[in-house]
Amino acid sequence: MNAAIAVSxxxxxxxxxxxxxxxxxxxxxxxxxxxxxxxLDLDLLALGDAVLPDLATYRHWQHxxxxxxxxxxxxxxxxxxxxMHERGFVLVPLADIAPQWRHPVLGQTVAQLCxxxxxxxxxxxxxxx
Numbered sequence: 425m426n427a428a429i430a431v432s433x434x435x436x437x438x439x440x441x442x443x444x445x446x447x448x449x450x451x452x453x454x455x456x457x458x459x460x461x462x463x464l465d466l467d468l469l470a471l472g473d474a475v476l477p478d479l480a481t482y483r484h485w486q487h488x489x490x491x492x493x494x495x496x497x498x499x500x501x502x503x504x505x506x507x508m509h510e511r512g513f514v515l516v517p518l519a520d521i522a523p524q525w526r527h528p529v530l531g532q533t534v535a536q537l538c539x540x541x542x543x544x545x546x547x548x549x550x551x552x553x
Contacts, residue, residue, distance in 0.1 A: 425552070428469070428517040437476060437501055441468050469514065470504035473528040482506060482529060504528065509537045512545035 433440060444466040451464040475482050477500055485498055485506040493507070508514045509530060515538040518525070523535040530537070538546075 426513045426517050426549075428514070428521055430521050437468065437471050437474065437503060440471070441501055444468060467505060467514075468501070468503065469508050469518065470525070470528075473526075474503050475528050476501055476503040479529065486529075510541075510545075512538075512541050512549055515541060516546065516549050 435443075448464050448466055453464050481498075481500075482502055482504075485502050488496065488506075504527060505514070508518075509527060509532075515534060519534050519538045523533060523538075525534050526532065527534075527537065532540070
């Protein structure tokens with residue numbers, strides 16, 4: 425199950441990420457294998473229009489080859505999430521709450537990113553009753 429929420433905070437990005445990791449741990453999440461099975465996965469997708477730590481680092485992680493994506497993990501927070509625009513399971517729920525949020529690097533709204541997804545990425549999703 426995938427969902428998205430929007431919150432207002434004055435916390436620094438790392439504080440938010442630390443809080444999300446603490447919630448995951450409370451629910452039994454352990455980090456053993458990158459992209460492995462997990463009981464709960466809470467991601468910080470974006471924080472307003474912040475691009476962290478900088479545009480060059482963001483672009484490096486955004487364009488990382490698929491085989492490297494599975495093997496490497498950044499040692500710092502990258503915002504917005506470097507592959508959120510490719511993932512229907514992220515964009516479709518996000519479009520429910522923030523269709524007009526504009527990706528600070530790509531310049532497109534969530535609604536536009538969602539509409540640009542390949543049909544297969546949208547077809548694999550279904551709404552809960």
